Amino acid sequence: MDFFGIPPQALLGQLLLGLINGAFYAMLSLGLAVIFGMLNIINFTHGAQYMMGAFAAYFLLHYLGLGYWWALILAPIGVGAVGVAIERTMLRHLYKLDHLYGLLLTFGLALVVQGLFQNEFGSSGLPYRIPAELQGGQNLGFMFLPNYRAWVVLVSLAVCLATWFLIERTRLGAYLRAATENPALVQAFGINVPRMITLTYGFGVALAAFAGVLAAPIYQVNPLMGSNLIIIVFAVVVIGGMGSIMGAILTGFGLGLIEGLTKVFYPEASSTVIFVIMALVLLVKPAGLFGRTA
Amino acid sequence: MPEPLLKVAGLNAFYGESHVLHGVDLEVGAGELVTLLGRNGAGKTTTLKSVVGMIADRRGSVAYQGHELIELPSHVIARLGLAFCPEERGIFASLDVGENLMLPPEIAPGGMGLDDIFRLFPNLKERLRSQGTKLSGGEQQMLAIARILRTGARLLLLDEPTEGLAPVIIEQIGACIGELKAKGFTILLVEQNFRFATEVADRFYVMENGRIVDEIGRADLDRRRTDIEAYLGV
Numbered sequence: 100m101d102f103f104g105i106p107p108q109a110l111l112g113q114l115l116l117g118l119i120n121g122a123f124y125a126m127l128s129l130g131l132a133v134i135f136g137m138l139n140i141i142n143f144t145h146g147a148q149y150m151m152g153a154f155a156a157y158f159l160l161h162y163l164g165l166g167y168w169w170a171l172i173l174a175p176i177g178v179g180a181v182g183v184a185i186e187r188t189m190l191r192h193l194y195k196l197d198h199l200y201g202l203l204l205t206f207g208l209a210l211v212v213q214g215l216f217q218n219e220f221g222s223s224g225l226p227y228r229i230p231a232e233l234q235g236g237q238n239l240g241f242m243f244l245p246n247y248r249a250w251v252v253l254v255s256l257a258v259c260l261a262t263w264f265l266i267e268r269t270r271l272g273a274y275l276r277a278a279t280e281n282p283a284l285v286q287a288f289g290i291n292v293p294r295m296i297t298l299t300y301g302f303g304v305a306l307a308a309f310a311g312v313l314a315a316p317i318y319q320v321n322p323l324m325g326s327n328l329i330i331i332v333f334a335v336v337v338i339g340g341m342g343s344i345m346g347a348i349l350t351g352f353g354l355g356l357i358e359g360l361t362k363v364f365y366p367e368a369s370s371t372v373i374f375v376i377m378a379l380v381l382l383v384k385p386a387g388l389f390g391r392t393a
Numbered sequence: 394m395p396e397p398l399l400k401v402a403g404l405n406a407f408y409g410e411s412h413v414l415h416g417v418d419l420e421v422g423a424g425e426l427v428t429l430l431g432r433n434g435a436g437k438t439t440t441l442k443s444v445v446g447m448i449a450d451r452r453g454s455v456a457y458q459g460h461e462l463i464e465l466p467s468h469v470i471a472r473l474g475l476a477f478c479p480e481e482r483g484i485f486a487s488l489d490v491g492e493n494l495m496l497p498p499e500i501a502p503g504g505m506g507l508d509d510i511f512r513l514f515p516n517l518k519e520r521l522r523s524q525g526t527k528l529s530g531g532e533q534q535m536l537a538i539a540r541i542l543r544t545g546a547r548l549l550l551l552d553e554p555t556e557g558l559a560p561v562i563i564e565q566i567g568a569c570i571g572e573l574k575a576k577g578f579t580i581l582l583v584e585q586n587f588r589f590a591t592e593v594a595d596r597f598y599v600m601e602n603g604r605i606v607d608e609i610g611r612a613d614l615d616r617r618r619t620d621i622e623a624y625l626g627v
Contacts, residue, residue: 270495276487277496284483287445288497289471289544 113359121355122255127332130306132347137299140201146329147209152311167230175305182304216322224319334377340390398423403453415603431600437583445477446470476546482537484525491521501545531562
C-alpha cells in the first residue's frame with residue numbers, strides 16, 4: 100500500500116518526526132505567546148533558555164547525580180528563577196517602550212548566554228542518555244515507534260493543554276487575561292500585577308527549560324541548540340499570531356507535521372516551507388491565523 | 394466633625410511634564426455621597442485615579458481612614474477598601490460576564506452577595522456566559538458597578554456612570570446608587586449629568602483647571618443654581 104508512490108513507513112516515519120518537532124515548536128511558541136501577552140516583550144532569549152534547560156539537565160546529572168526525572172522538575176525551576184531575575188533587573192524597565200527594545204535586549208542576552216556556553220563547552224554537543232524507563236520502542240507493525248519519542252509528544256501535548264486550561268479556564272488565568280488587556284485597572288482591583296508579570300515571565304522561561312530537558316536525549320546538549328530552533332519558532336509564532344494560546348499550540352504541531360510531509364514529498368523545500376508559509380500568512384493575514392488585531 | 398473617611402489635601406498630579414492637579418483638597422464622610430462637578434479636562438477623573446493610586450506621579454496627601462495612601466501602589470490601596478469604576482467601564486473583552494463579575498478579589502468581608510447583585514441588575518444573570526464586551530453600554534456599566542460591590546470595599550469611586558446611556562438606564566443606575574447609599578457605602582462620584590447628580594448627591598465640589606473652586610451643599614442647590622450653570626457652561 101503506497102501513498103502517491105511513497106511507502107507508508109517513510110510517510111509515517113516523517114510524520115512522527117514532524118510531530119516531535121511540532122511538539123517543541125508548540126511548547127516554545129506557547130511560552131513566547133504567554134510572555135508576549137503579559138509583558139509586551141518578544142522574548143528572543145527563549146532559545147537560549149531552552150538550551151539552558153538542556154544544560155541544567157546535564158549539570159544535574161554530572162555534578163549532582165540527579166537523573167532525567169529530577170531534571171524535568173528542577174531544571175525548569177532553576178532556569179525559571181534566572182528568568183525571574185532577568186525580569187526584575189532588566190525587562191521591567193522596558194515595558195513602556197516599543198516592542199523593539201525588549202526584542203533587542205533579549206536578543207543581546209541570548210547572544211551573551213550562548214557565547215558563554217560555547218566558550219565553556221564548545222559546539223560539538225554533549226551526550227545525554229534516554230532514561231532507562233523510556234528506552235526501546237514499540238513495533239506498530241507498519242513502523243517502529245521509539246518510546247522516548249512517543250513520550251515527548253504525549254508530555255508536550257499534556258503540558259500545552261494544561262497551560263491552555265490554566266489561562267483560559269481558571270481564576271488565575273482570568274487575572275492574566277484581564278491584565279493583558281488593562282493592567283492598571285486589574286492592579287487597582289487589588290491584584291499585585293507587577294508580581295504577576297514577574298511570575299509569568301518565570302513560567303514562560305520554565306516552559307522553555309522544560310522543553311530543553313525533553314530535547315536533551317534527542318538532540319544532544321549543545322550551546323547552539325536553541326539558536327537553531329528559535330528562528331523556526333518565531334516563524335511559527337508569526338503564523339499563529341502573537342498572543343493566542345491555542346493558536347500557538349495548534350500552529351506548532353501543525354507546522355511540524357507540514358514540515359514532515361514536505362520532507363516526504365519535496366525534501367528540497369523541507370527547511371524553508373515554514374518560512375514560505377510565514378511569508379504567505381503575513382501577506383494575507385498579518386495578525387496571524389489565530390491573532391487578534393488590536 | 395468626626396474624621397472624614399477620605400481626606401485629600403494639597404493633591405498634585407502629573408502626566409509626564411504636564412501638571413494636571415494643582416493642590417486639590419476635599420473630604421468625604423462615611424456614608425456620604427459626594428459629587429465632583431466640572432467641565433471636561435477640569436481634573437475630575439485624574440482626582441479619582443490619584444486617590445486609587447493609578448497616577449504614578451502624585452504628591453500631597455490622600456488619607457483613607459487615617460492611612461496615608463500617597464506612597465502606596467494601587468493594589469495595596471484597593472486592599473484597604475477602595476474600589477474604582479472607570480469612565481470607560483473597563484469591561485474585559487477576553488473574559489465572559491461571569492469572569493468579569495468575579496474578577497476583583499474579595500478584600501474584606503461584608504461584600505454584597507451575588508443574589509443581591511442579581512436583584513439590582515437582573516440583566517447580568519441572564520448573560521453570564523456572554524463575552525463581556527458583547528453587552529450593551531448600559532449592561533456594561535451595570536457590570537462595572539456590580540463587580541466592585543462584591544469585594545467588601547466601602548468607598549466607591551464612580552467615574553461618570555451615566556455617560557452615553559439612555560434615560561431609562563440612567564434611572565436604573567440612579568436607583569442602584571440610591572440603594573448603595575442606603576446600604577452604607579460611601580461614594581465619590583464624578584458626573585457631567587448635573588440633573589442626575591442633584592438627585593443622588595449630598596454635597597458637591599466644583600473643579601476647574603485642576604483645583605476645587607467651590608463647594609455646595611445639597612440645601613444650597615436652588616440658591617446656587619446659576620453659579621453652577623456658569624461653572625459647567627450650560
